[in-house]
Amino acid sequence: MKDFVLQHVRLTSGESTAIAVKNGIIVHIGADLPPDIADPRIDGKGAYVSSGWIDLHVHADADLNPYGDEIDEVGVLQGTTTVVDAGSCGADRIGGLLERSRSAKTNVLALLNISHIGLTRTDELSSLEWLDENRLMDAAERYAEFVVGLKARISSSVVKEQGLAPLGLARRFANRLNLPLMVHIGSGPPAINDILPHLRGGDIITHAFNGKANGLFDIQGKPIPALSEALDRGVLLDVGHGTASFSFKVAERALAFGITPDTISTDMYRGNRRNGPVISMAHTLDKFLQLGYSLEETIERVTSRPAHWLGKPELGRLQVGDLANLTVFCIHSRQVELTDSEGEIRMGTRHIKPEGVAVNGQYIAI
Ligand SMILES: [Zn+2]
Known part of the structure; x- marks a missing residue:
């Protein structure tokens, strides 16, 4: 799927946005989608979106x-x-x-x-x-x-x-x-x-x-x-x-x-x-x-x-005109046990969970 619209997502700053991709290229970033924008629409349900993780x-x-x-x-x-x-x-x-x-x-x-x-x-x-x-x-x-x-x-x-x-x-x-x-x-x-x-x-x-x-x-x-x-x-x-x-x-x-x-x-x-x-x-x-x-x-x-x-x-980066490499992820508020390489354990209160990626314009749900 190289044409899609990712809706109801947020940037890491918290700002609401939507991202439209056509032929694998980001053609629009912003909450106010132009009326002629293509389907299918992916509902991010408030998830975060960032540039694809490296x-x-x-x-x-x-x-x-x-x-x-x-x-x-x-x-x-x-x-x-x-x-x-x-x-x-x-x-x-x-x-x-x-x-x-x-x-x-x-x-x-x-x-x-x-x-x-x-x-x-x-x-x-x-x-x-x-x-x-x-x-x-x-x-x-x-x-x-x-x-x-x-x-x-x-x-x-x-x-x-x-x-x-x-x-x-x-x-x-x-x-x-x-x-x-x-x-x-x-x-x-x-x-x-x-x-x-x-x-x-x-x-x-x-x-x-x-x-x-x-x-x-x-x-x-x-x-x-x-x-x-x-x-x-x-x-x-x-x-x-x-x-x-x-x-x-x-x-x-x-x-x-x-x-x-x-x-x-x-x-x-x-x-x-x-x-x-x-x-x-x-x-x-x-x-x-x-x-x-x-x-x-x-x-x-x-x-x-x-x-x-x-x-x-x-x-x-997230920029119109770039090939879409994106990561969509949620943050769940819950206790998460975190262990380092020394065996030391810390309790986190937030857990990141990836929901999907776009790789070179291709959307893949995880
Ligand atoms: Zn290594």
């Missing part, structure tokens, strides 16, 4: 274990219209992922793992033989429409004896390609103070609010000096919740020092979707509402802000 960190190569899942399971079924696969694939498998993305409903973009083997093993940076510059350059250029950046997982179980060498190579590859780098942080070594100086403006740190030692904040939640310097250079912070990488306490203390994520992503794959603590994109957003972020502050971190980072602002 999840900047998922694992969407279904053949991989443990870090894999079906594209639409981490995409449209979550209310997410665009997913960014965060380094599941290196040069070996990136073409296959692109091929499979063509039969998925969800828009897919990818961060190319600097290791050509990608997540076929979980220590993909432990041998420098896997960081083959020519293969990486070829893949990034060949799939330039699909590859939006590079991914480097810089934590001890991934790099093992290689220390900072993979990060040095990541920096060099990203410079040559003029692409941003997403760096995953976790347990050291390498020490966080040795990692951060390698990041440049436009690069993004995922798992930024993890509860491990070797994090970005001191025990009070004050950013460590190397983080303050990185933020001054324009380095961005991504949530990347995942199984082991989001702590309420860390996020809360950081907020007290005025540090918030630029983007909220799930790091979703089968295991943490089915068994928690991620469960869903909406559940991840509920956690930010519980932390005190407003609805607008929460939703902009899965719409305009990731779209800006991707250099694709049209994916994160």
